[in-house]
Amino acid sequence: MPENEQLYEFSEFSGEFVDDDVMVVIGIYRQADTNGDWTLEVVDQEGYSTVWEDLFDTDRDAFQEFLATVQRDGIRSFLEQSIHTVH
Template sequence: MTETEQKFEFSEFSGEFVDDDVTVILRIYRPAGTNLDWTLEVFDEEGNTTIWNDTFDTDRDAFEEFLATVQRDGIRSFLDEPVQRLH
């Protein structure tokens, strides 16, 4: 199966997130039909992507890491150059 054929299961925590008048799209996902770890990705208003290098045991763990990043670095940190973040 090629990557374009891969189906994903998206967490209920995925979706738009707005803070300080900045909107980002939060995607927390894993391959559909699996119990593999969850991937965390954030898309900014320009369509740039920030993705975490590590995966997460649960979708809640991924969401909490996103919230901790927003609290620590601010939502505007996602508007800088796209980066890969360490977990």
């Protein structure tokens, strides 16, 4: 997640997500005081981060992409991976 949270606005869709006994933290954020696009980041239980390279027009679009990834690849696809990006 961003180092200085004061510079970022977090979506209401951000937070903990649990599926199949696995918990991840979803971060959907953009620069504060802007109407910019949204970044999607998922952090697993060990602190490893998955960040989408593509930005999203809305925070809802970012959350829907997260849900689609969980449905397609499973929640465990976020585990035990070094920091990486998703295209």
